[in-house]
Amino acid sequence: GAVVSxxxxxxxxxxxxxxxxxxxxxxxxxxxxxxYRQFPKQSLMLMATSNxxxxxxxxxxxxxxxxxxxxxxxxLSTLTVTSAHPEDSSFYxxxxxxxxSGYNEQxxxxxxxxxxx
Amino acid sequence: DAKTTQPTSxxxxxxxAANLPCNHSTISGNEYVYWYRQxxxxxxxxxxxxxxxxxxxEMASLIITEDRKSSTLILPHATLRxxxxxxxxxxxxxxxxxxxxxxxGTQLTVLP
Numbered sequence: 001g002a003v004v005s006x007x008x009x010x011x012x013x014x015x016x017x018x019x020x021x022x023x024x025x026x027x028x029x030x031x032x033x034x035x036y037r038q039f040p041k042q043s044l045m046l047m048a049t050s051n052x053x054x055x056x057x058x059x060x061x062x063x064x065x066x067x068x069x070x071x072x073x074x075x076l077s078t079l080t081v082t083s084a085h086p087e088d089s090s091f092y093x094x095x096x097x098x099x100x101s102g103y104n105e106q107x108x109x110x111x112x113x114x115x116x117x
Numbered sequence: 118d119a120k121t122t123q124p125t126s127x128x129x130x131x132x133x134a135a136n137l138p139c140n141h142s143t144i145s146g147n148e149y150v151y152w153y154r155q156x157x158x159x160x161x162x163x164x165x166x167x168x169x170x171x172x173x174x175e176m177a178s179l180i181i182t183e184d185r186k187s188s189t190l191i192l193p194h195a196t197l198r199x200x201x202x203x204x205x206x207x208x209x210x211x212x213x214x215x216x217x218x219x220x221x222g223t224q225l226t227v228l229p
Contacts, residue, residue, distance in 0.1 A: 006158075034216055043204075044219040046162070093160045095217075105151075108160035108219060 139205030
């Protein structure tokens with residue numbers, strides 16, 4: 001089956017620093033990747049949609065200058081949280097979809113837990 | 118995409134069938150019903166999807182009513198590892214991937 005990995009699985013950083021999270025599709029080409037954020041005891045909230053080779057589309061209320069998304073290849077998308085603050089502490093999850101799939105089946109990564117001190 | 122309504126929580130005895138309901142009364146003709154689950158502190162896992170016919174795979178069965186306004190996910194023999202939040206999502210299929218809108222889901226607890 002399709003596998004999506006994320007790295008790192010968890011990260012702790014100081015306030016004001018930047019953190020990069022990688023999302024990789026290991027055995028298929030992901031034409032579209034999605035980035036979600038999940039706060040404790042809440043559901044997943046979509047942050048942005050990323051298509052390979054083009055700029056990401058951000059959801060309303062998500063600062064594109066703070067959450068930088070790069071989807072430079074069909075197997076890799078990165079999310080960089082710039083100047084992180086404690087309120088950015090959350091569980092970040094990516095998902096990937098392949099154009100070859102006729103359905104809206106998405107494959108999710110294991111998530112990255114970010115803690116900003 | 119149509120909105121879905123699920124019970125907040127359910128319990129099920131280990132070894133018994135778990136039946137998780139979902140209402141999607143505003144579903145339109147080109148929208149599919151998807152089920153995902155999320156085990157604590159992990160990414161969501163795809164379970165099954167369907168349009169109007171009942172579907173079965175190695176994980177579960179999906180029963181969709183004839184009017185398509187509701188569906189039921191069935192885990193035939195629940196195990197402790199099936200304890201998770203189960204999300205019912207309605208989304209239309211298209212040539213490109215579309216976002217999935219996650220609701221609150223149902224917290225299924227399988228009891229020993």
